[in-house]
Amino acid sequence: MKLLIVEDELSLLGAITEYLSAEGYVCETATDYPSAAVKIADYQYDCIVVDITIPHGSGFKVIEDLKKEKSKAGIIIISAKDSLEDKIRGLQLGSDDYLTKPFHLPELNARIQAILRRKNFDGSNFIIFNEIKIDLLARHVYVHDHELTLTLKEYNLLIYFLANKNRIISKSAIVEHLWEDNVDQADTYNFLYTHIKNLRRKLIENGGEDYIHTVYGMGYNFKTT
Protein backbone atom coordinates (compact mmCIF):
# COMPACT_ATOMS: atom_id res chain seq x y z
CA MET A 1 0.00 0.00 0.00
CA LYS A 2 1.41 3.32 -1.05
CA LEU A 3 0.60 6.60 0.66
CA LEU A 4 1.37 10.22 -0.12
CA ILE A 5 1.49 12.61 2.79
CA VAL A 6 1.29 16.31 1.96
CA GLU A 7 2.12 18.45 4.99
CA ASP A 8 4.36 21.51 5.36
CA GLU A 9 5.12 21.16 9.07
CA LEU A 10 8.19 18.94 8.92
CA SER A 11 8.03 17.64 12.46
CA LEU A 12 4.41 16.56 12.01
CA LEU A 13 5.20 15.07 8.62
CA GLY A 14 8.04 13.10 10.22
CA ALA A 15 5.84 11.70 12.98
CA ILE A 16 3.10 10.68 10.56
CA THR A 17 5.52 9.02 8.17
CA GLU A 18 7.29 7.16 10.94
CA TYR A 19 4.07 5.81 12.44
CA LEU A 20 2.51 4.80 9.13
CA SER A 21 5.74 3.24 7.79
CA ALA A 22 5.84 1.03 10.85
CA GLU A 23 2.31 -0.09 9.91
CA GLY A 24 3.74 -1.42 6.66
CA TYR A 25 2.80 1.40 4.31
CA VAL A 26 5.17 2.83 1.74
CA CYS A 27 5.09 6.53 2.53
CA GLU A 28 6.04 9.33 0.19
CA THR A 29 5.99 12.94 1.24
CA ALA A 30 5.47 16.38 -0.22
CA THR A 31 5.76 19.67 1.61
CA ASP A 32 4.15 22.07 -0.86
CA TYR A 33 1.73 22.13 -3.76
CA PRO A 34 4.23 21.89 -6.68
CA SER A 35 6.01 18.84 -5.27
CA ALA A 36 2.65 17.20 -4.48
CA ALA A 37 1.42 17.90 -8.03
CA VAL A 38 4.51 16.28 -9.54
CA LYS A 39 4.14 13.15 -7.39
CA ILE A 40 0.44 12.81 -8.19
CA ALA A 41 1.14 13.06 -11.90
CA ASP A 42 3.95 10.50 -11.80
CA TYR A 43 2.79 7.82 -9.37
CA GLN A 44 -0.31 5.98 -8.29
CA TYR A 45 -1.21 6.06 -4.61
CA ASP A 46 -3.71 4.09 -2.57
CA CYS A 47 -4.37 6.89 -0.18
CA ILE A 48 -3.38 10.52 0.12
CA VAL A 49 -3.19 12.47 3.37
CA VAL A 50 -3.32 16.15 2.57
CA ASP A 51 -3.12 19.35 4.60
CA ILE A 52 -5.26 22.25 3.35
CA THR A 53 -2.81 25.06 4.03
CA ILE A 54 0.38 24.26 2.16
CA PRO A 55 2.81 26.66 0.47
CA HIS A 56 2.35 27.69 -3.17
CA GLY A 57 -1.18 26.39 -3.44
CA SER A 58 -3.78 24.61 -1.39
CA GLY A 59 -4.75 21.10 -0.43
CA PHE A 60 -8.01 21.60 -2.34
CA LYS A 61 -5.99 22.03 -5.53
CA VAL A 62 -4.19 18.77 -4.87
CA ILE A 63 -7.58 17.03 -4.58
CA GLU A 64 -8.82 18.67 -7.79
CA ASP A 65 -5.67 17.51 -9.61
CA LEU A 66 -6.21 13.97 -8.32
CA LYS A 67 -9.78 13.92 -9.57
CA LYS A 68 -8.62 15.20 -12.97
CA GLU A 69 -6.17 12.30 -13.14
CA LYS A 70 -9.17 10.04 -12.40
CA SER A 71 -7.18 8.67 -9.49
CA LYS A 72 -8.87 6.03 -7.33
CA ALA A 73 -6.80 6.99 -4.31
CA GLY A 74 -8.54 7.55 -1.03
CA ILE A 75 -8.24 11.10 0.24
CA ILE A 76 -8.09 12.24 3.83
CA ILE A 77 -7.82 15.92 4.66
CA ILE A 78 -5.93 16.98 7.77
CA SER A 79 -6.56 20.60 8.66
CA ALA A 80 -6.05 22.93 11.56
CA LYS A 81 -9.30 24.60 10.62
CA ASP A 82 -12.32 23.03 12.23
CA SER A 83 -14.58 24.62 9.68
CA LEU A 84 -17.78 23.19 8.35
CA GLU A 85 -17.38 24.97 5.02
CA ASP A 86 -13.98 23.38 4.48
CA LYS A 87 -15.35 19.95 5.38
CA ILE A 88 -18.22 20.32 2.94
CA ARG A 89 -15.95 21.67 0.23
CA GLY A 90 -13.52 18.80 0.73
CA LEU A 91 -16.30 16.22 0.55
CA GLN A 92 -17.76 17.86 -2.55
CA LEU A 93 -14.38 17.71 -4.24
CA GLY A 94 -14.30 13.98 -3.51
CA SER A 95 -12.29 13.57 -0.33
CA ASP A 96 -13.24 10.64 1.91
CA ASP A 97 -12.55 12.01 5.36
CA TYR A 98 -11.62 15.14 7.26
CA LEU A 99 -9.47 15.10 10.38
CA THR A 100 -8.95 18.23 12.45
CA LYS A 101 -5.55 18.95 13.95
CA PRO A 102 -4.37 18.13 16.51
CA PHE A 103 -5.10 14.43 16.12
CA HIS A 104 -3.63 11.19 17.41
CA LEU A 105 -1.64 9.00 15.04
CA PRO A 106 -3.66 5.84 15.83
CA GLU A 107 -6.74 7.85 14.80
CA LEU A 108 -5.23 8.79 11.45
CA ASN A 109 -4.11 5.20 10.95
CA ALA A 110 -7.57 3.83 11.74
CA ARG A 111 -9.20 6.25 9.32
CA ILE A 112 -6.76 5.42 6.52
CA GLN A 113 -7.49 1.73 7.04
CA ALA A 114 -11.22 2.35 6.92
CA ILE A 115 -10.89 4.26 3.63
CA LEU A 116 -8.67 1.61 2.08
CA ARG A 117 -11.10 -1.12 3.13
CA ARG A 118 -14.01 0.73 1.59
CA LYS A 119 -12.06 1.31 -1.63
CA ASN A 120 -10.86 -2.24 -2.04
CA PHE A 121 -13.87 -4.36 -1.09
CA ASP A 122 -17.09 -3.37 -2.64
CA GLY A 123 -20.14 -5.23 -1.44
CA SER A 124 -18.90 -7.23 1.48
CA ASN A 125 -16.63 -5.72 4.03
CA PHE A 126 -14.97 -7.91 6.63
CA ILE A 127 -12.11 -7.56 9.06
CA ILE A 128 -10.67 -10.95 9.84
CA PHE A 129 -7.98 -11.38 12.43
CA ASN A 130 -7.12 -14.81 13.75
CA GLU A 131 -10.30 -16.04 15.49
CA ILE A 132 -12.01 -12.67 15.29
CA LYS A 133 -14.23 -11.86 12.34
CA ILE A 134 -16.11 -8.57 11.96
CA ASP A 135 -18.85 -7.99 9.41
CA LEU A 136 -18.63 -4.23 9.03
CA LEU A 137 -21.84 -3.82 7.04
CA ALA A 138 -24.00 -5.83 9.42
CA ARG A 139 -21.98 -4.73 12.45
CA HIS A 140 -21.63 -8.28 13.69
CA VAL A 141 -18.61 -9.61 15.56
CA TYR A 142 -17.73 -13.32 15.68
CA VAL A 143 -15.11 -15.13 17.73
CA HIS A 144 -14.62 -18.68 16.48
CA ASP A 145 -17.95 -18.12 14.67
CA HIS A 146 -19.74 -17.34 17.93
CA GLU A 147 -21.51 -14.05 17.60
CA LEU A 148 -20.68 -11.53 20.31
CA THR A 149 -23.14 -9.00 21.65
CA LEU A 150 -21.16 -5.80 21.86
CA THR A 151 -22.27 -2.29 22.68
CA LEU A 152 -21.54 0.38 20.09
CA LYS A 153 -18.56 1.66 22.08
CA GLU A 154 -17.12 -1.84 22.52
CA TYR A 155 -17.56 -2.48 18.81
CA ASN A 156 -15.79 0.77 17.87
CA LEU A 157 -13.09 0.01 20.41
CA LEU A 158 -12.39 -3.41 18.90
CA ILE A 159 -12.06 -2.01 15.38
CA TYR A 160 -9.79 0.72 16.65
CA PHE A 161 -7.57 -1.82 18.40
CA LEU A 162 -7.44 -4.03 15.32
CA ALA A 163 -6.33 -1.04 13.24
CA ASN A 164 -3.53 -0.31 15.69
CA LYS A 165 -2.27 -3.75 16.68
CA ASN A 166 0.90 -4.01 18.70
CA ARG A 167 0.93 -0.32 19.42
CA ILE A 168 0.70 1.40 22.72
CA ILE A 169 -2.34 3.62 22.42
CA SER A 170 -2.76 6.33 25.01
CA LYS A 171 -6.02 6.58 26.91
CA SER A 172 -6.57 10.06 25.57
CA ALA A 173 -6.31 8.78 21.97
CA ILE A 174 -8.96 6.13 22.68
CA VAL A 175 -11.19 8.58 24.53
CA GLU A 176 -11.03 10.99 21.61
CA HIS A 177 -11.89 8.21 19.20
CA LEU A 178 -14.89 6.97 21.16
CA TRP A 179 -16.34 10.25 22.37
CA GLU A 180 -15.06 12.64 19.71
CA ASP A 181 -15.75 16.15 20.94
CA ASN A 182 -17.83 15.08 23.91
CA VAL A 183 -14.78 14.75 26.08
CA ASP A 184 -15.27 15.07 29.77
CA GLN A 185 -11.83 13.94 30.70
CA ALA A 186 -11.86 12.88 34.33
CA ASP A 187 -15.02 10.79 34.02
CA THR A 188 -14.48 9.40 30.53
CA TYR A 189 -11.18 7.84 31.61
CA ASN A 190 -13.14 5.79 34.13
CA PHE A 191 -15.82 4.94 31.57
CA LEU A 192 -13.10 3.83 29.16
CA TYR A 193 -11.77 1.45 31.78
CA THR A 194 -15.20 -0.16 32.10
CA HIS A 195 -15.70 -0.49 28.34
CA ILE A 196 -12.28 -2.10 27.88
CA LYS A 197 -12.84 -4.46 30.78
CA ASN A 198 -16.17 -5.56 29.28
CA LEU A 199 -14.79 -6.01 25.76
CA ARG A 200 -11.88 -8.04 27.09
CA ARG A 201 -14.20 -10.23 29.15
CA LYS A 202 -16.53 -10.86 26.19
CA LEU A 203 -13.63 -11.82 23.91
CA ILE A 204 -12.16 -14.24 26.46
CA GLU A 205 -15.54 -15.75 27.42
CA ASN A 206 -16.09 -16.69 23.78
CA GLY A 207 -12.77 -18.42 23.46
CA GLY A 208 -10.76 -15.55 22.15
CA GLU A 209 -7.22 -14.88 23.24
CA ASP A 210 -6.47 -12.16 25.74
CA TYR A 211 -5.04 -9.57 23.38
CA ILE A 212 -5.71 -6.37 25.27
CA HIS A 213 -2.96 -5.44 27.67
CA THR A 214 -2.87 -2.52 30.04
CA VAL A 215 0.24 -0.38 29.82
CA TYR A 216 0.57 1.02 33.28
CA GLY A 217 -0.03 4.75 33.54
CA MET A 218 -0.35 5.21 29.86
CA GLY A 219 -2.89 3.23 27.90
CA TYR A 220 -3.50 -0.07 26.19
CA ASN A 221 -1.84 -2.40 23.76
CA PHE A 222 -3.59 -4.92 21.51
CA LYS A 223 -0.78 -7.46 21.51
CA THR A 224 -0.75 -10.19 18.91
CA THR A 225 2.78 -11.42 19.33
Add this chain to the structure above:
Amino acid sequence: MKLLNKSTLYFIIFLVPVFVVSWFVLFGLVSRQINDNADESLLAQKKIIIKNFIDTDSTELHFFNDADDDVKITSLSGSAASADLFSNTMAFDSTEMELVPFRQLKSTFIKDGKSFEIIVTRSTFKGDELAESISLALVIMFGLMLISVIIINRFISGRLFNPFYQTLEKLHHISFDESEPSFNQSSTREFDELNKALQQMTHKMFSDYNNQKQFTENASHELQTPLAVIKTRMDMLIQDKNLSEKSMEQIQEIEKSVNKLSHLNKSLVLLSKIENRQFEDSRDIDLRVMLDKILLAFEDDVADKNIVVQKEYNASPSIKINPLLAEILFRNLIQNSARHNVKHGIIKIKLTEQYFSISNSGESMKGNEEKLFERFTKFNPSVESLGLGLSIAKQICVYYHFDIRYQYLDGMHTFRVYFS
Protein backbone atom coordinates in the same frame (compact mmCIF):
# COMPACT_ATOMS: atom_id res chain seq x y z
CA MET B 1 -42.61 59.51 13.62
CA LYS B 2 -41.22 60.34 10.22
CA LEU B 3 -38.95 63.33 9.95
CA LEU B 4 -41.30 65.09 7.53
CA ASN B 5 -44.36 64.44 9.68
CA LYS B 6 -42.46 65.80 12.63
CA SER B 7 -41.46 68.96 10.77
CA THR B 8 -45.06 69.37 9.59
CA LEU B 9 -46.27 69.07 13.15
CA TYR B 10 -43.84 71.74 14.36
CA PHE B 11 -44.81 73.91 11.42
CA ILE B 12 -48.47 73.67 12.36
CA ILE B 13 -47.74 74.32 16.03
CA PHE B 14 -45.85 77.50 15.13
CA LEU B 15 -48.49 78.50 12.60
CA VAL B 16 -51.27 78.67 15.21
CA PRO B 17 -49.97 81.75 17.12
CA VAL B 18 -49.10 83.39 13.80
CA PHE B 19 -52.71 83.05 12.71
CA VAL B 20 -54.00 84.39 16.05
CA VAL B 21 -51.81 87.50 15.76
CA SER B 22 -52.83 87.87 12.10
CA TRP B 23 -56.44 87.79 13.16
CA PHE B 24 -56.00 90.76 15.51
CA VAL B 25 -53.92 92.73 13.01
CA LEU B 26 -56.42 92.10 10.23
CA PHE B 27 -59.37 92.98 12.44
CA GLY B 28 -57.73 96.26 13.51
CA LEU B 29 -56.72 97.22 9.99
CA VAL B 30 -60.05 96.40 8.39
CA SER B 31 -62.14 98.16 11.04
CA ARG B 32 -59.93 101.25 10.80
CA GLN B 33 -60.30 101.27 7.05
CA ILE B 34 -64.07 100.93 7.32
CA ASN B 35 -64.27 103.82 9.85
CA ASP B 36 -62.10 106.00 7.62
CA ASN B 37 -64.40 105.36 4.69
CA ALA B 38 -67.47 106.10 6.78
CA ASP B 39 -65.93 109.30 8.09
CA GLU B 40 -65.10 110.52 4.61
CA SER B 41 -68.57 109.92 3.30
CA LEU B 42 -70.10 111.51 6.44
CA LEU B 43 -68.01 114.61 5.84
CA ALA B 44 -69.06 114.73 2.19
CA GLN B 45 -72.71 114.27 3.11
CA LYS B 46 -72.46 116.97 5.74
CA LYS B 47 -71.00 119.42 3.28
CA ILE B 48 -73.80 118.82 0.76
CA ILE B 49 -76.52 119.14 3.39
CA ILE B 50 -75.09 122.32 4.85
CA LYS B 51 -74.73 123.76 1.35
CA ASN B 52 -78.32 122.84 0.54
CA PHE B 53 -79.52 124.21 3.87
CA ILE B 54 -77.70 127.48 3.40
CA ASP B 55 -78.77 127.72 -0.22
CA THR B 56 -82.42 127.34 0.59
CA ASP B 57 -84.28 130.23 2.05
CA SER B 58 -86.34 128.11 4.25
CA THR B 59 -85.38 127.70 7.84
CA GLU B 60 -87.78 124.87 8.39
CA LEU B 61 -85.55 122.38 10.12
CA HIS B 62 -88.06 119.56 10.06
CA PHE B 63 -88.01 119.69 6.31
CA PHE B 64 -84.44 118.47 6.36
CA ASN B 65 -84.80 116.27 9.37
CA ASP B 66 -87.82 114.48 7.97
CA ALA B 67 -86.27 114.00 4.58
CA ASP B 68 -83.46 111.90 5.87
CA ASP B 69 -83.28 109.72 9.03
CA ASP B 70 -79.58 110.06 9.08
CA VAL B 71 -79.54 113.81 9.31
CA LYS B 72 -80.55 115.94 12.23
CA ILE B 73 -80.20 119.70 12.33
CA THR B 74 -80.98 121.66 15.45
CA SER B 75 -80.62 125.32 16.11
CA LEU B 76 -78.35 126.33 18.92
CA SER B 77 -79.22 129.02 21.34
CA GLY B 78 -75.79 130.50 21.72
CA SER B 79 -73.17 131.01 19.19
CA ALA B 80 -70.87 128.07 18.83
CA ALA B 81 -68.25 127.10 16.41
CA SER B 82 -66.81 123.74 17.26
CA ALA B 83 -64.78 121.40 15.10
CA ASP B 84 -66.12 118.20 13.51
CA LEU B 85 -66.59 115.45 16.08
CA PHE B 86 -66.77 111.77 15.11
CA SER B 87 -68.11 109.16 17.44
CA ASN B 88 -69.54 105.64 17.51
CA THR B 89 -73.00 105.07 18.81
CA MET B 90 -75.57 102.34 18.93
CA ALA B 91 -79.05 102.75 17.65
CA PHE B 92 -82.07 100.54 17.22
CA ASP B 93 -82.50 99.29 13.70
CA SER B 94 -86.15 98.66 13.10
CA THR B 95 -85.61 96.43 10.09
CA GLU B 96 -83.14 94.13 11.75
CA MET B 97 -84.86 94.50 15.14
CA GLU B 98 -81.63 94.90 17.03
CA LEU B 99 -79.13 97.44 18.15
CA VAL B 100 -76.67 98.16 15.38
CA PRO B 101 -73.56 100.29 15.45
CA PHE B 102 -73.58 103.74 13.88
CA ARG B 103 -70.91 106.26 13.08
CA GLN B 104 -71.91 109.80 13.68
CA LEU B 105 -70.51 113.21 12.83
CA LYS B 106 -71.41 116.19 14.94
CA SER B 107 -70.70 119.60 13.58
CA THR B 108 -71.87 123.22 13.82
CA PHE B 109 -72.42 125.81 11.22
CA ILE B 110 -73.85 129.40 10.95
CA LYS B 111 -76.58 130.55 8.67
CA ASP B 112 -77.62 134.14 8.71
CA GLY B 113 -75.89 134.71 12.02
CA LYS B 114 -77.69 131.80 13.64
CA SER B 115 -75.87 128.77 14.94
CA PHE B 116 -76.99 125.30 14.00
CA GLU B 117 -75.80 121.92 15.01
CA ILE B 118 -75.84 119.09 12.48
CA ILE B 119 -75.52 115.40 13.27
CA VAL B 120 -75.03 113.05 10.39
CA THR B 121 -75.12 109.32 11.10
CA ARG B 122 -74.42 106.26 9.06
CA SER B 123 -74.73 102.64 9.95
CA THR B 124 -71.41 100.92 9.95
CA PHE B 125 -70.15 97.33 10.17
CA LYS B 126 -71.00 94.96 12.95
CA GLY B 127 -67.89 93.91 14.87
CA ASP B 128 -68.94 90.29 15.35
CA GLU B 129 -69.78 89.84 11.70
CA LEU B 130 -66.40 91.20 10.68
CA ALA B 131 -64.66 88.95 13.17
CA GLU B 132 -66.58 85.99 11.79
CA SER B 133 -65.60 86.80 8.21
CA ILE B 134 -61.96 87.26 9.12
CA SER B 135 -61.94 84.00 11.09
CA LEU B 136 -63.53 82.16 8.18
CA ALA B 137 -60.99 83.59 5.75
CA LEU B 138 -58.12 82.65 8.03
CA VAL B 139 -59.44 79.13 8.63
CA ILE B 140 -59.75 78.59 4.89
CA MET B 141 -56.20 79.88 4.42
CA PHE B 142 -54.95 77.66 7.22
CA GLY B 143 -56.61 74.66 5.62
CA LEU B 144 -55.19 75.46 2.21
CA MET B 145 -51.72 75.82 3.70
CA LEU B 146 -52.05 72.50 5.50
CA ILE B 147 -53.08 70.75 2.31
CA SER B 148 -50.23 72.29 0.37
CA VAL B 149 -47.74 71.38 3.11
CA ILE B 150 -48.91 67.78 2.99
CA ILE B 151 -48.68 67.72 -0.79
CA ILE B 152 -45.23 69.29 -0.72
CA ASN B 153 -44.10 66.81 1.94
CA ARG B 154 -45.28 63.90 -0.10
CA PHE B 155 -43.36 65.26 -3.02
CA ILE B 156 -40.28 65.83 -0.84
CA SER B 157 -40.32 62.36 0.62
CA GLY B 158 -40.91 60.86 -2.80
CA ARG B 159 -38.25 62.82 -4.59
CA LEU B 160 -35.90 64.72 -2.35
CA PHE B 161 -35.62 62.06 0.34
CA ASN B 162 -35.49 59.16 -2.07
CA PRO B 163 -31.66 58.87 -1.96
CA PHE B 164 -31.83 58.93 1.82
CA TYR B 165 -34.31 56.06 1.94
CA GLN B 166 -32.24 54.11 -0.56
CA THR B 167 -29.20 54.51 1.66
CA LEU B 168 -31.20 53.44 4.70
CA GLU B 169 -32.43 50.35 2.88
CA LYS B 170 -28.86 49.40 2.01
CA LEU B 171 -27.73 49.86 5.61
CA HIS B 172 -30.51 47.53 6.75
CA HIS B 173 -29.25 44.79 4.50
CA ILE B 174 -25.55 44.91 5.26
CA SER B 175 -24.30 41.41 5.91
CA PHE B 176 -20.74 40.23 6.15
CA ASP B 177 -21.33 37.16 4.06
CA GLU B 178 -22.38 39.34 1.17
CA SER B 179 -20.25 41.76 -0.75
CA GLU B 180 -19.54 45.27 0.45
CA PRO B 181 -22.46 47.60 -0.39
CA SER B 182 -21.89 50.61 -2.63
CA PHE B 183 -23.80 53.80 -1.94
CA ASN B 184 -25.07 55.83 -4.90
CA GLN B 185 -24.07 59.37 -5.69
CA SER B 186 -26.71 61.95 -4.90
CA SER B 187 -27.22 65.43 -6.34
CA THR B 188 -28.15 66.60 -2.84
CA ARG B 189 -24.95 67.63 -1.14
CA GLU B 190 -25.92 66.42 2.34
CA PHE B 191 -26.94 62.99 1.12
CA ASP B 192 -23.88 62.74 -1.04
CA GLU B 193 -21.68 63.47 1.97
CA LEU B 194 -23.63 60.98 4.07
CA ASN B 195 -23.17 58.31 1.43
CA LYS B 196 -19.48 59.04 1.12
CA ALA B 197 -19.04 58.84 4.89
CA LEU B 198 -20.99 55.59 5.02
CA GLN B 199 -18.98 54.17 2.16
CA GLN B 200 -15.77 54.86 4.05
CA MET B 201 -17.19 53.44 7.23
CA THR B 202 -18.48 50.22 5.70
CA HIS B 203 -15.25 49.79 3.82
CA LYS B 204 -13.37 50.02 7.09
CA MET B 205 -15.83 47.67 8.75
CA PHE B 206 -15.50 45.07 6.04
CA SER B 207 -11.73 45.23 6.00
CA ASP B 208 -11.58 45.07 9.82
CA TYR B 209 -13.93 42.13 9.77
CA ASN B 210 -11.85 40.33 7.20
CA ASN B 211 -8.65 41.06 9.10
CA GLN B 212 -10.20 39.78 12.28
CA LYS B 213 -11.48 36.70 10.54
CA GLN B 214 -8.06 36.13 9.05
CA PHE B 215 -6.47 36.60 12.44
CA THR B 216 -8.83 34.18 14.14
CA GLU B 217 -8.18 31.56 11.51
CA ASN B 218 -4.45 32.13 11.58
CA ALA B 219 -4.31 32.07 15.37
CA SER B 220 -6.18 28.79 15.42
CA HIS B 221 -4.04 27.35 12.69
CA GLU B 222 -0.77 28.49 14.20
CA LEU B 223 -1.67 27.05 17.60
CA GLN B 224 -3.19 23.80 16.43
CA THR B 225 -0.18 22.86 14.33
CA PRO B 226 2.40 22.81 17.15
CA LEU B 227 -0.21 21.04 19.30
CA ALA B 228 -0.54 18.45 16.55
CA VAL B 229 3.23 18.02 16.59
CA ILE B 230 3.25 17.51 20.37
CA LYS B 231 0.39 15.05 20.23
CA THR B 232 1.76 12.93 17.40
CA ARG B 233 5.28 12.98 18.82
CA MET B 234 3.87 11.76 22.08
CA ASP B 235 2.10 8.91 20.27
CA MET B 236 5.53 7.98 18.94
CA LEU B 237 7.28 8.48 22.26
CA ILE B 238 5.09 6.01 24.16
CA GLN B 239 6.00 3.24 21.72
CA ASP B 240 9.47 3.26 23.30
CA LYS B 241 9.92 -0.02 25.18
CA ASN B 242 12.53 1.47 27.50
CA LEU B 243 10.21 3.94 29.17
CA SER B 244 9.80 3.51 32.89
CA GLU B 245 6.39 3.51 34.50
CA LYS B 246 7.26 6.82 36.09
CA SER B 247 8.00 8.39 32.71
CA MET B 248 4.74 6.97 31.37
CA GLU B 249 2.87 8.72 34.16
CA GLN B 250 4.64 11.97 33.37
CA ILE B 251 3.77 11.65 29.70
CA GLN B 252 0.15 11.03 30.51
CA GLU B 253 0.01 14.19 32.61
CA ILE B 254 1.56 16.16 29.74
CA GLU B 255 -0.91 14.64 27.35
CA LYS B 256 -3.84 15.65 29.54
CA SER B 257 -2.62 19.24 29.55
CA VAL B 258 -2.07 19.24 25.81
CA ASN B 259 -5.60 18.00 25.30
CA LYS B 260 -6.89 20.69 27.60
CA LEU B 261 -4.87 23.32 25.75
CA SER B 262 -6.16 22.15 22.41
CA HIS B 263 -9.73 22.10 23.70
CA LEU B 264 -9.30 25.58 25.17
CA ASN B 265 -7.91 26.92 21.91
CA LYS B 266 -10.79 25.44 19.95
CA SER B 267 -13.31 26.92 22.39
CA LEU B 268 -11.80 30.40 22.33
CA VAL B 269 -11.61 30.41 18.55
CA LEU B 270 -15.21 29.24 18.48
CA LEU B 271 -16.29 32.04 20.82
CA SER B 272 -14.58 34.70 18.75
CA LYS B 273 -16.01 33.21 15.57
CA ILE B 274 -19.51 33.39 17.02
CA GLU B 275 -18.93 36.95 18.20
CA ASN B 276 -17.65 37.87 14.75
CA ARG B 277 -20.79 36.33 13.30
CA GLN B 278 -18.90 33.94 11.09
CA PHE B 279 -21.59 31.27 11.08
CA GLU B 280 -24.01 32.17 8.36
CA ASP B 281 -24.95 28.77 7.02
CA SER B 282 -28.31 28.20 8.74
CA ARG B 283 -30.69 25.42 7.88
CA ASP B 284 -33.72 23.57 9.22
CA ILE B 285 -32.82 20.98 11.79
CA ASP B 286 -34.81 18.22 13.43
CA LEU B 287 -33.90 18.92 17.02
CA ARG B 288 -35.35 15.63 18.26
CA VAL B 289 -32.89 13.62 16.21
CA MET B 290 -30.04 15.86 17.25
CA LEU B 291 -30.91 15.71 20.96
CA ASP B 292 -31.12 11.90 20.90
CA LYS B 293 -27.75 11.71 19.19
CA ILE B 294 -26.15 13.99 21.76
CA LEU B 295 -27.76 12.13 24.66
CA LEU B 296 -26.24 8.91 23.35
CA ALA B 297 -22.79 10.38 23.84
CA PHE B 298 -23.54 10.91 27.50
CA GLU B 299 -24.96 7.46 28.17
CA ASP B 300 -21.90 6.58 30.24
CA ASP B 301 -22.32 9.59 32.50
CA VAL B 302 -25.99 8.74 32.85
CA ALA B 303 -25.31 5.09 33.65
CA ASP B 304 -22.45 5.92 36.00
CA LYS B 305 -24.53 8.22 38.20
CA ASN B 306 -27.73 6.21 37.76
CA ILE B 307 -29.40 9.26 36.34
CA VAL B 308 -32.99 9.01 35.12
CA VAL B 309 -33.46 10.81 31.81
CA GLN B 310 -36.99 12.01 31.11
CA LYS B 311 -37.57 13.20 27.56
CA GLU B 312 -40.67 15.07 26.53
CA TYR B 313 -40.68 16.09 22.89
CA ASN B 314 -43.98 17.84 22.24
CA ALA B 315 -43.01 19.40 18.97
CA SER B 316 -40.04 19.99 16.78
CA PRO B 317 -39.61 23.73 16.59
CA SER B 318 -38.81 24.92 13.13
CA ILE B 319 -35.71 26.98 13.67
CA LYS B 320 -33.01 27.82 11.21
CA ILE B 321 -29.62 27.38 12.77
CA ASN B 322 -26.12 26.42 11.80
CA PRO B 323 -25.95 22.66 12.49
CA LEU B 324 -22.53 22.89 14.11
CA LEU B 325 -23.66 25.66 16.47
CA ALA B 326 -26.89 23.83 17.27
CA GLU B 327 -24.94 20.74 18.24
CA ILE B 328 -22.53 22.74 20.38
CA LEU B 329 -25.37 24.60 22.11
CA PHE B 330 -27.36 21.51 23.06
CA ARG B 331 -24.29 19.41 23.78
CA ASN B 332 -22.99 22.03 26.21
CA LEU B 333 -26.32 22.23 28.01
CA ILE B 334 -26.70 18.45 28.19
CA GLN B 335 -23.08 18.03 29.26
CA ASN B 336 -23.66 20.62 31.96
CA SER B 337 -26.70 18.77 33.27
CA ALA B 338 -24.83 15.45 33.31
CA ARG B 339 -21.64 16.83 34.79
CA HIS B 340 -23.25 18.73 37.64
CA ASN B 341 -25.76 16.04 38.48
CA VAL B 342 -25.86 13.91 41.61
CA LYS B 343 -26.05 10.14 42.08
CA HIS B 344 -29.54 8.86 41.28
CA GLY B 345 -30.38 12.29 39.93
CA ILE B 346 -32.74 13.32 37.16
CA ILE B 347 -32.32 15.01 33.79
CA LYS B 348 -35.57 16.38 32.37
CA ILE B 349 -35.58 17.49 28.76
CA LYS B 350 -38.55 19.24 27.27
CA LEU B 351 -38.93 20.43 23.71
CA THR B 352 -41.89 22.49 22.54
CA GLU B 353 -42.61 24.79 19.63
CA GLN B 354 -41.45 27.76 21.72
CA TYR B 355 -38.64 26.52 23.90
CA PHE B 356 -36.16 23.84 24.90
CA SER B 357 -35.64 23.26 28.58
CA ILE B 358 -33.30 21.02 30.47
CA SER B 359 -33.38 20.48 34.22
CA ASN B 360 -31.09 18.48 36.42
CA SER B 361 -30.94 17.76 40.10
CA GLY B 362 -28.05 19.33 41.93
CA GLU B 363 -27.08 21.60 44.74
CA SER B 364 -27.75 25.31 44.68
CA MET B 365 -24.98 27.62 43.48
CA LYS B 366 -25.42 29.86 46.52
CA GLY B 367 -26.03 33.16 44.83
CA ASN B 368 -23.46 32.93 42.06
CA GLU B 369 -26.09 32.80 39.36
CA GLU B 370 -25.15 36.07 37.63
CA LYS B 371 -21.69 34.74 36.92
CA LEU B 372 -23.11 31.58 35.40
CA PHE B 373 -22.60 32.58 31.77
CA GLU B 374 -19.25 34.32 32.26
CA ARG B 375 -16.11 32.85 30.80
CA PHE B 376 -13.88 30.66 32.97
CA THR B 377 -16.46 30.42 35.73
CA LYS B 378 -16.26 27.19 37.68
CA PHE B 379 -18.45 26.44 40.64
CA ASN B 380 -17.19 23.01 41.43
CA PRO B 381 -13.39 22.82 41.29
CA SER B 382 -13.51 19.04 41.57
CA VAL B 383 -15.22 18.76 38.19
CA GLU B 384 -12.78 19.01 35.30
CA SER B 385 -14.04 21.77 33.12
CA LEU B 386 -12.75 24.77 31.27
CA GLY B 387 -15.65 26.95 32.38
CA LEU B 388 -16.43 27.90 28.80
CA GLY B 389 -19.36 25.62 27.97
CA LEU B 390 -22.14 27.86 29.23
CA SER B 391 -20.63 31.07 27.93
CA ILE B 392 -20.41 29.47 24.50
CA ALA B 393 -24.05 28.36 24.83
CA LYS B 394 -24.97 31.90 25.82
CA GLN B 395 -23.10 33.39 22.84
CA ILE B 396 -24.86 31.02 20.45
CA CYS B 397 -28.20 32.11 21.93
CA VAL B 398 -27.25 35.77 21.54
CA TYR B 399 -26.23 35.07 17.96
CA TYR B 400 -29.65 33.66 17.06
CA HIS B 401 -31.64 36.02 19.33
CA PHE B 402 -32.69 33.10 21.52
CA ASP B 403 -33.44 33.93 25.12
CA ILE B 404 -31.61 31.66 27.53
CA ARG B 405 -32.70 31.69 31.18
CA TYR B 406 -31.60 29.91 34.29
CA GLN B 407 -33.63 29.04 37.33
CA TYR B 408 -33.05 27.03 40.50
CA LEU B 409 -36.18 25.60 42.06
CA ASP B 410 -36.76 22.68 44.44
CA GLY B 411 -33.28 21.27 43.99
CA MET B 412 -33.45 21.43 40.20
CA HIS B 413 -31.26 23.57 37.94
CA THR B 414 -33.20 24.55 34.84
CA PHE B 415 -31.96 26.13 31.65
CA ARG B 416 -34.57 27.24 29.20
CA VAL B 417 -33.90 28.42 25.65
CA TYR B 418 -36.73 30.36 24.07
CA PHE B 419 -36.64 30.36 20.28
CA SER B 420 -37.94 33.64 18.96
